[in-house]
Amino acid sequence: MAEKNDDELLVEQFHRGDESAFERIVKQYSADIAILTNRLLGWPGDVEDVTQDIFLAAYLGLKKFRCECSLKSWLFTITINKCRSSRYKRRLRLRRFSQEINRFSFSSDSDGKHIDTDEFRHVRRAVAALPAKYREPVVLRYLQEIGTDEISRILGITTNTLNVRLSRARKRLRDDLVEIIGL
Amino acid sequence: MTEDKIKNLLQQADKAGGGIAPVEVNVSAIRRRARRKNIINFIAPLSAAAVLMVALSILGVVFRTTEPTQEERKIALLETQIKQLQIRTDAALSLIQEVLEDEQKQHRLDELKAQLASIPDPLEEVRQQVDKTAFILVYEADRLYNELNQTDSAVENYNRVIKLFPENRWAKVARQRLSEIEKRKTNQTI
Numbered sequence: 483m484a485e486k487n488d489d490e491l492l493v494e495q496f497h498r499g500d501e502s503a504f505e506r507i508v509k510q511y512s513a514d515i516a517i518l519t520n521r522l523l524g525w526p527g528d529v530e531d532v533t534q535d536i537f538l539a540a541y542l543g544l545k546k547f548r549c550e551c552s553l554k555s556w557l558f559t560i561t562i563n564k565c566r567s568s569r570y571k572r573r574l575r576l577r578r579f580s581q582e583i584n585r586f587s588f589s590s591d592s593d594g595k596h597i598d599t600d601e602f603r604h605v606r607r608a609v610a611a612l613p614a615k616y617r618e619p620v621v622l623r624y625l626q627e628i629g630t631d632e633i634s635r636i637l638g639i640t641t642n643t644l645n646v647r648l649s650r651a652r653k654r655l656r657d658d659l660v661e662i663i664g665l
Numbered sequence: 666m667t668e669d670k671i672k673n674l675l676q677q678a679d680k681a682g683g684g685i686a687p688v689e690v691n692v693s694a695i696r697r698r699a700r701r702k703n704i705i706n707f708i709a710p711l712s713a714a715a716v717l718m719v720a721l722s723i724l725g726v727v728f729r730t731t732e733p734t735q736e737e738r739k740i741a742l743l744e745t746q747i748k749q750l751q752i753r754t755d756a757a758l759s760l761i762q763e764v765l766e767d768e769q770k771q772h773r774l775d776e777l778k779a780q781l782a783s784i785p786d787p788l789e790e791v792r793q794q795v796d797k798t799a800f801i802l803v804y805e806a807d808r809l810y811n812e813l814n815q816t817d818s819a820v821e822n823y824n825r826v827i828k829l830f831p832e833n834r835w836a837k838v839a840r841q842r843l844s845e846i847e848k849r850k851t852n853q854t855i
Contacts, residue, residue, distance in 0.1 A: 504692065505692050508690045508692055513688070516685055517685065520685045521679065527685055528685070528686050529685055529686075529688065530686065530688050534694070537690050537695050538698050538699060538702075541695050541696070541699050601678075602681035605674055605678035606679070609675065620675070624671070624672045625676065625679050652667065652668060652671055655671055655675075656671070659671075659674070662674065
């Protein structure tokens, strides 16, 4: 509740023309946004450009934000939309250079920057390969550990739809990761 | 159970994926980009409108100065012919209207003539009445003379017919009767 009040205060200050309020919003949420972006984009490691775009969209839209939901949920909604368009643009680029798909799609894994086991890489690939409508609920529910009500608000879907999507996503993951899960 | 397993697996895989490169959100760059975007959003529709207006004016000038094509000439000729045809049709229609009105007038005139013809001639009626009166007077005089032997009254009636209707045919009959009465009177005295 206190966090919500702080958010409302920050938004109100921004509405009054206090530009420093936006800096405080960035400071408060940039880490969360970057982590979510990294997960939604399939763990590329470098998400600075997309995060920058997300906060640009937030800066432009903050004047119209009326605190009908929490600031964090609103920023997560922007993040979801920006990640969708980013993935779409990347897919278009990769389609143009289809011979380089494997090298580009998981560049962070191939450059040896992270110490990773084959199993976990396989899991991340399975999540990244899910369609957006399944991947987003999975990331928000199991990795961000957000409640179903808030997720349905962020994604703009009903709780029933969310549960159905989560169930289908789990089934897909079970099918893809049957050797690892052992079911 | 499976859900928990999947959740644990996903979280482990996420951790194993390593962290992300430190994110430095450049707020001043965001402000610059936002300003630029706002300016673009403001200018873009104005520029589009200006370009559209220029294009329209150019098109207007081009269409005004260029010679009409053969098809346009044909269309113009056809339009003129259609207009002429329309004028002729209007004239023919007004002529037909006039003829119809004349016919109606003539028809009405014939009806009135027939009505007038059906009305009896008053002069003829008077003439018939005169003839009838004269006949009755002669008839009465004949009855007075032949059946009742009232010669004076009969003569008086004959004279009345001659006096009142001198041109009538019964006046001629009355004169004959009077001369006959005169002849008989002279024969009786002889």
